[in-house]
Each structure stands twice: as C-alpha cells, then as structure tokens.
Amino acid sequence: xxxxTTGKTPGKKAAVQAAEPEIRxxxxxxxxxxxxxxxxxxxxxxxxxxxxxxxxxxxxxxxxRKGGVFIQMEDEIASMCAVCGxxxxxxxxxxxxxxxxxxxxxxxxxxxxxxxxxxxxxxxxRGGPSTGLPTKVAQGDVMQARWGTHGDHSIxxxxxxxxxxxxEITVEGFNIAETYRTPVILxxxxxxxHMREKLVVxxxxxxxxxxxLYTEVKPGVNYHPYLPREDGRLPSSDFGGVHxxxxxxxxxxxxxxxxxxxxxxxxLIYHLVDxxxxxxxxxxxxxxxxxxxxxxxxLSYGSPARSARHLVENRRSKGDRVGLIELQTIWPFPxxxxxxxxxxxxxxxxxxxxMGQVTTLVKQAVVNPNRVFLVNRVDGVMLNxxxxxxxxxxxxxxxx
Amino acid sequence: MAVKDYIRDRFFPHIWCPGxxxxxxxxxxxxxxxxxxxxxxxxxxxxxxxxSARISGYVxxxxxxxxxxxxxxxxxxxxxxxxxLNVFVPMGDGDATAIGGNHFIHACRRNIDITAIVLNNQxxxxxxxxxxxxxxxxxxxTTAPYRSIDAAFDIVNLAMGAxxxxxxxxxxxxxxxxxxxxxxxxxxKGISVVEVMVQxxxxxxxxxxxxxxxxxMEYFREHTAPLGSKKLEENPELIPRGIFRxxxxxxxxxxxxxxxxRVRE
Numbered sequence: 001x002x003x004x005t006t007g008k009t010p011g012k013k014a015a016v017q018a019a020e021p022e023i024r025x026x027x028x029x030x031x032x033x034x035x036x037x038x039x040x041x042x043x044x045x046x047x048x049x050x051x052x053x054x055x056x057x058x059x060x061x062x063x064x065r066k067g068g069v070f071i072q073m074e075d076e077i078a079s080m081c082a083v084c085g086x087x088x089x090x091x092x093x094x095x096x097x098x099x100x101x102x103x104x105x106x107x108x109x110x111x112x113x114x115x116x117x118x119x120x121x122x123x124x125x126r127g128g129p130s131t132g133l134p135t136k137v138a139q140g141d142v143m144q145a146r147w148g149t150h151g152d153h154s155i156x157x158x159x160x161x162x163x164x165x166x167x168e169i170t171v172e173g174f175n176i177a178e179t180y181r182t183p184v185i186l187x188x189x190x191x192x193x194h195m196r197e198k199l200v201v202x203x204x205x206x207x208x209x210x211x212x213l214y215t216e217v218k219p220g221v222n223y224h225p226y227l228p229r230e231d232g233r234l235p236s237s238d239f240g241g242v243h244x245x246x247x248x249x250x251x252x253x254x255x256x257x258x259x260x261x262x263x264x265x266x267x268l269i270y271h272l273v274d275x276x277x278x279x280x281x282x283x284x285x286x287x288x289x290x291x292x293x294x295x296x297x298x299l300s301y302g303s304p305a306r307s308a309r310h311l312v313e314n315r316r317s318k319g320d321r322v323g324l325i326e327l328q329t330i331w332p333f334p335x336x337x338x339x340x341x342x343x344x345x346x347x348x349x350x351x352x353x354x355m356g357q358v359t360t361l362v363k364q365a366v367v368n369p370n371r372v373f374l375v376n377r378v379d380g381v382m383l384n385x386x387x388x389x390x391x392x393x394x395x396x397x398x399x400x
Numbered sequence: 401m402a403v404k405d406y407i408r409d410r411f412f413p414h415i416w417c418p419g420x421x422x423x424x425x426x427x428x429x430x431x432x433x434x435x436x437x438x439x440x441x442x443x444x445x446x447x448x449x450x451x452s453a454r455i456s457g458y459v460x461x462x463x464x465x466x467x468x469x470x471x472x473x474x475x476x477x478x479x480x481x482x483x484x485l486n487v488f489v490p491m492g493d494g495d496a497t498a499i500g501g502n503h504f505i506h507a508c509r510r511n512i513d514i515t516a517i518v519l520n521n522q523x524x525x526x527x528x529x530x531x532x533x534x535x536x537x538x539x540x541x542t543t544a545p546y547r548s549i550d551a552a553f554d555i556v557n558l559a560m561g562a563x564x565x566x567x568x569x570x571x572x573x574x575x576x577x578x579x580x581x582x583x584x585x586x587x588x589k590g591i592s593v594v595e596v597m598v599q600x601x602x603x604x605x606x607x608x609x610x611x612x613x614x615x616x617m618e619y620f621r622e623h624t625a626p627l628g629s630k631k632l633e634e635n636p637e638l639i640p641r642g643i644f645r646x647x648x649x650x651x652x653x654x655x656x657x658x659x660x661x662r663v664r665e
Binding site for chain 2: 042043045064065066067069071073074075077078079081082083084085086087088089090091093107108111238239240241242244245246247248249250255257258
C-alpha cells in the first residue's frame, strides 16, 4: 500500500504525508514538472512539440495553482525569449521542447549565456535531423546542446535514465542555473520522457534547493551587475528592484554597457567559459556499477543506460567482470572522471542512440582510444540489452 | 525632475548619426515619462537590434537589449513575471515587421500592457542602408540598386488587424505630438502601438536623393495631416496622423491573474 493511497483519508492527509513520502506513478515528463516545482519554478513559457508536450500540459494546470506563470507563446523562439525576460524579473524560469524546437531556441540560449541569465531548457530528444522521427527515441542532440548557439561559450547539460532521476536532476539543473547564472539544458529522451515508473517525491528540504544570490549594494550606490566575485558568481538585482542597469547580448563592461575594448572582451569570454569549465569536477554527476574489477566497461546515459545496466547485472550473475558508468552530466564533459574510471578496462563500450557523439569524447578522454567501441541504434528503436551484448561478444572474441 | 535625470550620461555621446530622428523620439519619450511621474523602479525598456534598439542603453530604466526582433517576446516574459512594471519596447523596421513580425502580431493579439514604439525610417540603418518591409516600392537601397519592388506594411493597419487596442501614428517633426501620444499610450491598459516616422538622412535620405534631416522632416510636415482635419479631408493622399484606435479589451496579465485567483491552492 503506497503512502499516496493511504494519504487520501480526509482530515488525516497532512499528518500521513508528513510521516510518509509521497509516492506517484508518473511519466518522466511529469517527474520533470514535479522536480521543477520542487526547485521553485515560477515561470514557464513553451510551444507544443512531441515528445515534450506533457511538460507544458502539466505546468499549464499546476503553475497557476501555485501562483506561478504559464504562457503558451507564438513559437519556440518567443518561449525562450520570454524565459529570459521572466528570469531577469527574478523568477525561476524554464521552457521545454524537442529537436526542431531546440534548434529554434539556440538564438536566445546564446543570449542567456552572454547576459548570464539563469534558466532551464528541457530537450526531450526525438529522431532527427529536421522533422525526423517525432514520436521515436534518439540522442542526436548531444553536440547541439553544447555548440548549438553561435560563438565561444560554455553550458551545462544534464541527463537521466529513470523517472526518479529525472526529478532529482531537474532540481540539480535549477540549482546549477541559479548558482552560476547560466542556462542549463536537461537533455532527456523520448523513452525516459514517456516511460511511467514509481516516483518518490522527496519532502521539501530533503533535496537542496539553491536560490539566486542577491547583491548587498545599497540603493543609490553604484551596482556593477557584471562584476563577478572572486568565486565567479554574480550577485543579482531583479528588474523592478532598486538597481536599474543594462543587460545586453553584446560584449559588455561591468555596468552591462556595450564595449568593444579588447581587454574587456577577453575578460568576459574567459569568465563565461571558465565559470563552467573550471568547475567540471564539481558539476559532474554520474552513477557507477561494478567498476572496481571490470574488464569490460559500458559507458552510457539516458535510456540506453537502463539496457546497459540490465546487461551488466545479468552478466555479473554469471561471473563476468563487466561494469557500467552512467553519465548524468554530459557537459562540461567529465573527461578526467571517465579516464580514471576506465583506466583498467580492456574494452570500453559506449552505448548511445546516435552516430557516436559521446563516443568521440570518450576516445579523447581515455588512455587507449583504440579500445573504445560504439554500440548504437539510430533507427528510432530503443537500444536494448541484446544490441549491446552482441557487440560486446564480438569484441571480446566470444562469437557473434 | 529634469529629463536628463532619466539619462545614463556616462554612456554619451550616443552612437546615432548627426541628424538622426531617434534622439527626438528619446527626448519626447523622456518628457512623457517625466510628466506622468511614473515610479522610477517600475520603468523598463526592452529593445531588439538596430539603431532604434540602442535607446535602451541610454535611459536610466531597467533595460534589456535583446536579439533582433525578439524584444516583444522578452518583454512579454518580463511583464508576465512582474505585471507592476511599465514596459517600453522601441523597435525599428526589422524588429517590428520583419524578423520580429510574428512577435509583433501576437503581442497585439494578446493585448498585453506594453508600450510598443515603432521607429519607422523605411531602411535598415545599422547594417548600412538595405530596404525594409516599410520601404515600399521604388526605393533605392544597397540591396535594391534597381529600386525595390516590395510593397510596404502599413503599421497602423497591421497593428489594428492583429488586435492592438491603442494604435497611433506621428512623425519626428511633430515632437509635442510624440510626447502626447506616448503619454496616452502609457496610460492605456493593454498593448499600445505608436508608429513614429523618423528620418534616416545617412542612408534613406542620401540614397534616395531626398536630402538631409531638414528636408525629410519637411516632407513629414507636408505629407501628413491629423485624423479628422480639413487638410486630410481635402487631400486624402496624405498620411494620416493621430489616434486610430483606443478601445477597452481585457488585458492579458489581468486575465491571467484572474485565473490564478480562481484556482490558487
């Protein structure tokens, strides 16, 4: 008997909920919504697109009930722009989309990088390029998430392989966005987005929720909105507050006013990149299974990590020394972590649903790139344990 | 308060060419704001890209200089997140009617309480004089060396067709009129669209052999007439100025707030 069921007794609801966790049976997309609300989401702008639409639908229902704002904009571009505007007004803000919509949002994602506007962008991946496979799974946007907007920049990209993980990584995404004043991309896929599983909703306070850092500069005193502290963080001031300042997508000085001065341009671009790349170790989130003595290591993320885990558990029960590392942070790519965790592996299998986007990164990271093998599916069907097993057997020389 | 108190004089001199009409609109806007005595912490300006968009850097408002054409979309998020703000959106030809055309019609349709100012100079100035959706046929531009063949949008008709509830037009020659119309626009509950025809002597005037700022402003004086005037009645080919529409329709933020009141837990 779940707490959610027993908790329905009138009058006892509050007491029961305080004692037992709230348990729900939900889709990944709804877990993302619940996670966002847990993290303090106050503003969502979106445009309908498969397979992420459920996120907008749930928030259309839930946000007004919590006094937040839901708006369906005229297009994907406008949704991302509205998120930037709302975030400057002090709201924790998010949008959600998929493939073609993600392409359209890149312009304003770049603006959020440059103007250091905290926000969260969910991309529930489907097959591409172009309209591709609207209802089928893929992981083809790994590189676009990193480099989709023009110009040098850095960005944080997180992913998850279960409904529970989607909830928790969504909270993490908001925490990172607010702490470092950066867009954070939640790169899910159609399978985890649509799959239904048990979700144990943590009690408020159980998971850390980071809020924006505000300036202590008094009214009437010069506030420098773009002067980073020594730790790289920028204390904020909301639009509507006492400090009126300029925000721009142009290179800017500490006042936020446009500049082309080479020293200031250089300082800003290094700040934008360093504030994320120098924290790769702090931003790395991952899970690992049986790595200690593994001869063959599978590296995966998102829904293929589920198949990989199934296979690893199966072969371990037969005594095979196989292990799994599941990445939850894809960007900044945790190269050092991958190198260390695979240092003693004979073979590394990267299980992903694209033509090898993370495989390329793993090859660059590890000691022996010749022993890195791609295991993929790019036909709209989820990568299953047999797909991974077949490639492993071949490479291990155990027949096809 | 003096108008200069609303200016970030640290960032002057401004980037506009000598004789440009944008400074006239900025001046009128600040007079309007000053006369209305609006709460200074409520003043926001959101702009896109182009000469007109640079206005936002010079005013001592909360200012957001965004992407080409995206000002109204950004402003919609800002206004919805904090409806107490007074949001001004200056836009050029491209911002309002080309790359930002979709955002423009939808902001009009929603009737969100934003003051949109279209600075129509019939040219893309910042990129060096290319024709715009407001140029009209027969115009010389760097991308129309054999004269443009594109019909122009009529901003007033476009805004009214899209559902804007306050729509007005004037020119940079009629400085007092700009300030008066902007005051009414700010006080109007809902979207206000004020078109101001402005001179671009550097590209439009020179390329089309119309002359400098004085000649273009004289053109504005001679070729426009107030709505309802005898001059307009007798010369229907003139461009009408004034308020074309001022009506009451539910405002978007208020409608949303009503939903929140109804369903809030």
